[in-house]
Amino acid sequence: MKKGKTGILLGALALLAVMGYSLANRSSAAPAEPFAVRPGHTAGDFSIKLFSGGKFTLSEQRGKVTVVNFWASWCAPCREEAPLLEQAWQKYKDQGVILAGVNVWDKDQDARSFIERYGLTFANGPDSAETIAVDYGVTGLPETWFIKGDGKLARRWIGALSGRQVSTFIEEALR
Amino acid sequence: MIAMRDFLVAILIAASLTVISVTQAIAGGPVVPGDQEVRQIAENLVCPICNGQSVADSNSQLAQDMRVVIRKKVEAGESRDQIMGYFVDRYGEGILRAPQNSGFNQVLWWLPALGLLIGAGFSVIMARRWNANRRAFLPVESGSIGMTGEEQERYHQQLEQALRHDS
Numbered sequence: 133m134k135k136g137k138t139g140i141l142l143g144a145l146a147l148l149a150v151m152g153y154s155l156a157n158r159s160s161a162a163p164a165e166p167f168a169v170r171p172g173h174t175a176g177d178f179s180i181k182l183f184s185g186g187k188f189t190l191s192e193q194r195g196k197v198t199v200v201n202f203w204a205s206w207c208a209p210c211r212e213e214a215p216l217l218e219q220a221w222q223k224y225k226d227q228g229v230i231l232a233g234v235n236v237w238d239k240d241q242d243a244r245s246f247i248e249r250y251g252l253t254f255a256n257g258p259d260s261a262e263t264i265a266v267d268y269g270v271t272g273l274p275e276t277w278f279i280k281g282d283g284k285l286a287r288r289w290i291g292a293l294s295g296r297q298v299s300t301f302i303e304e305a306l307r
Numbered sequence: 308m309i310a311m312r313d314f315l316v317a318i319l320i321a322a323s324l325t326v327i328s329v330t331q332a333i334a335g336g337p338v339v340p341g342d343q344e345v346r347q348i349a350e351n352l353v354c355p356i357c358n359g360q361s362v363a364d365s366n367s368q369l370a371q372d373m374r375v376v377i378r379k380k381v382e383a384g385e386s387r388d389q390i391m392g393y394f395v396d397r398y399g400e401g402i403l404r405a406p407q408n409s410g411f412n413q414v415l416w417w418l419p420a421l422g423l424l425i426g427a428g429f430s431v432i433m434a435r436r437w438n439a440n441r442r443a444f445l446p447v448e449s450g451s452i453g454m455t456g457e458e459q460e461r462y463h464q465q466l467e468q469a470l471r472h473d474s
Contacts, residue, residue, distance in 0.1 A: 140425075140428075140429070140432075144425075165399075166395065166396055166397050166398055166399040167395075167396045167397075168396040168397045169397060236368075236372075237368035237369075237372075259372075261375075262371070262372045262375045262376075263372065263375060263376050263379065265369070265372055266369070266372050266373050266375075266376045266397070267376070267397070268397070269397035269398055270369070271355045271356055271369070271398070272356065
């Protein structure tokens with residue numbers, strides 16, 4: 133009986149040790165980004181009809197750094213960063229950098245008013261197919277992808293960007 | 308009278324429930340081929356921004372977009388595994404309602420059964436031990452400790468000798 137009791141205790145301790153070790157290993161490392169949104173992954177191609185007319189297709193921008201920004205007119209942080217994105221566009225447009233805004237979950241008129249209000253001159257168009265945000269793993273707005281000239285993701289940023297961050301991340305993608 | 312009243316109330320409730328069910332079925336609209344599969348896949352995905360709601364049940368715009376993507380992939384002939392894998396690649400394994408049965412997650416699948424077995428085994432051991440202890444304290448009746456008649460006779464003679472010796 134004593135042996136049985138000891139056996140049960142040792143078995144329980146062994147099980148706890150295995151679980152504790154596995155849990156410790158999982159929590160000690162930062163959770164990895166999902167595969168398709170990790171730096172180095174090739175950004176999914178997409179096309180959007182622009183509010184200003186014409187079309188923007190990501191795959192046609194190979195050779196240039198492309199900054200893809202997901203936004204909506206009702207999104208408060210989007211309003212904060214819009215002027216900063218326009219400033220970055222003015223600074224880098226002649227240095228092989230393209231900026232493209234993808235408007236999601238919004239009304240056409242509200243989006244156009246937003247563009248006019250902030251004087252945005254870079255390409256902007258709606259996600260009419262309702263698939264681009266999902267394809268990019270977007271969970272909130274704003275979200276910005278910095279894509280290198282080879283089409284691979286350099287960095288993904290969730291939340292509003294500061295002016296300094298926009299410049300830093302563009303420079304990083306240009307390298 | 309009371310029985311009749313109860314009967315009528317029961318009929319009224321049953322009729323109301325029937326009307327509600329039929330109305331909902333009609334309001335659901337025509338069933339599009341692939342609806343069932345889209346719904347089943349969406350039910351197995353957690354909306355990333357909706358506090359535990361499934362993609363099937365959430366009214367958020369992201370969930371709506373996800374359902375659009377699921378439908379397009381179903382119509383394109385992609386398998387359930389491929390579609391689920393697509394979402395895991397973009398949102399991580401946390402988007403699955405049930406953890407995948409691989410790696411450390413296997414523990415989540417077999418641990419409850421193992422726990423039940425251990426608990427049952429422990430209960431059996433404790434019950435047997437309790438019974439054994441209980442028997443040890445029960446008053447001993449003649450023959451209850453399993454001695455033959457001859458052994459009992461010898462035991463009684465030894466007992467009497469010991470008592471006579473003490474006195």
